[in-house]
Amino acid sequence: MKLKIAIQGIKGSNHHQVAKDYFGNDTEMVECLSFDTLVDQLLEGKADKGIMAIENSIAGSIIPNYALVYQNNLHIIGEYYLNIHHNLMVLKGQKLEDIREVSSHPMALLQCKEFFKKYPHIKLVEDVDTAETAKRIQEQNLSYLAAIAPKVAAELYGLDIVADDIQTIKNNATRFIIVKTKNKELPKSEINKASLRFITDHKRGSLATVLNVMSDCNLNLTKIQSLPVIETPWKYAFFVDVTFGEYQAFDKAKALLNIMLEDFKVLGEYKNAMR
Known part of the structure; x- marks a missing residue:
């Protein structure tokens, strides 16, 4: 039976990338559009382990997630540092000048705001997840809209990247924690x-x-x-x-x-x- 991993966001998100890097490809993703939902999936036994972003090297701590771990008696069993790369992606055949709107997670928009100062005609719209917009562009054939997401989203949803690494600060990393409802994952000799x-x-x-x-x-x-x-x-x-x-x-x-x-x-x- 495949390990069920709860991630915040959908396939193509940074959480999905961490799941692939940390657990390999032979897993089943449990997609959650909020961290509260992610915790519920763990508590209800619908996921074996969860991945939660906890801090970013630029934006600092994701404070509500500390409280979620404590209040729901979750156990941190591992961590993973992911270098964040924000890429601007569009429907195949579209160009940057065709874009009227960009939709992404507020953190991604914040980290790329210097790039968009060069394109004042583009409206920036907050969304719940980086990859969700990429999926919507593909499913609804949206030619005016662009997404900011990892390269894995462009591969999954068949989009073209019109600008890569558009984040203002290139050295940008996020720390993720691996959580589950029970502890006892490692022998003491490996814990540091x-x-x-x-x-x-x-x-x-x-x-x-x-x-x-x-x-x-x-x-x-x-x-x-x-x-x-x-x-x-x-x-x-x-x-x-x-x-x-x-x-x-x-x-x-x-x-x-x-x-x-x-x-x-x-x-x-x-x-x-x-x-």
């Missing part, structure tokens, strides 16, 4: 990264104390993100990523932090994919 969530008290220096414990246990802090605790105004939860050489060092830190902190939770233990 973890994602944590905790709340500190209001005492001065509380966060500094936590960071000192991590440092004393030889953990390297690679990411820290704060989110408000909705039920308690002006209280914040911290989402933290750490890397380490030996699992034993992380085990020691876990024991100490569990005693020190309120609502301490390990969201995932996995292999560091940073190159």
